[in-house]
Every structure is written in structure tokens, then in C-alpha cells.
Amino acid sequence: MSRYKVAVQALPAQTFSARLGGNTLTIELQWMARLEVFRVNILSALGVTLTAGRILLPGVDLLAGLYPPPQISYGSLTLEGDQSTPDNLGVANSLVWSDD
Incomplete structure (x- = not known):
């Protein structure tokens, strides 16, 4: 079983590519000030949207429940630790990928 942290920065908005197992995904994080949560969009290496508008919660x-179910197993991507804010993202919490 593989498991590792995905590097994120304490910023209100960021877009980055992450190698998750055998797949490279683009992850977009956008702070929603009114709701005080991060909105997450995840795209495949080809730019296909896998999920959009999910909320980053511990x-x-x-990556659960993608529809239609992909032919590829993407594993899981979960926030561990405290509820995220622009000040503590990647500091008091971690974005963790696992192939389980």
C-alpha cells in the first residue's frame, strides 16, 4: 500500500499538478470566504474534469464516488488534521494520497 503527502501551500488559491500513483492530476484549490472552506476541482492529465466544486474537509x-466511474483507479485523496484555512493549509493539516 502506498501513502504519501501531497505538497500544498498556505495560500487562498493555488493550482498544481501531483503525481498520485501512476496518474498525474491537476488540483485547483480556491478559498470561498463566505463559506470559509476551500473548493476543489480535480482534472486528469488530459484536462478532463474528474470532479468540480468539492469541499475540502478533514x-x-x-476522489470517492466519481461519476461516471473511471476505468482508472485513482486511489483516495483526503485532508488529515485541522479544518483548512488559507493560513494553516499544509501546516496544521496534510493532503494525503493513498492507493487503498
């Missing part, structure tokens, strides 16, 4: 798998 313990929630951002």
Missing part, C-alpha cells in the same frame, strides 16, 4: 475522500 476525513473526506476527494
Whole structure:
């Protein structure tokens, strides 16, 4: 079983590519000030949207329940630690990928 942290910065908005197992995904994080949460969009290496508008919350798998179910197993991507804010993202919490 593989498991590792995905590097994120304490910023209100960021877009980055992450190698998750055998797949490279683009992850977009955008702070929603009114709701005080991060909105997450995840795209495949080809730019196909896998999920959009998910909320970054501790313990929630951002890759769960993709529809239609992909032919590729993307694993899980979960925030561990404190609820994220622009000041503590990647400091008091971690974005963790696992192939389980």
C-alpha cells in the first residue's frame, strides 16, 4: 500500500499538478470566504474534469464516488488534521494520497 503527502501551500488559491500513483492530476484549490472552506476541482492529465466544486474537509475522500466511474483507479485523496484555512493549509493539516 502506498501513502504519501501531497505538497500544498498556505495560500487562498493555488493550482498544481501531483503525481498520485501512476496518474498525474491537476488540483485547483480556491478559498470561498463566505463559506470559509476551500473548493476543489480535480482534472486528469488530459484536462478532463474528474470532479468540480468539492469541499475540502478533514476525513473526506476527494476522489470517492466519481461519476461516471473511471476505468482508472485513482486511489483516495483526503485532508488529515485541522479544518483548512488559507493560513494553516499544509501546516496544521496534510493532503494525503493513498492507493487503498
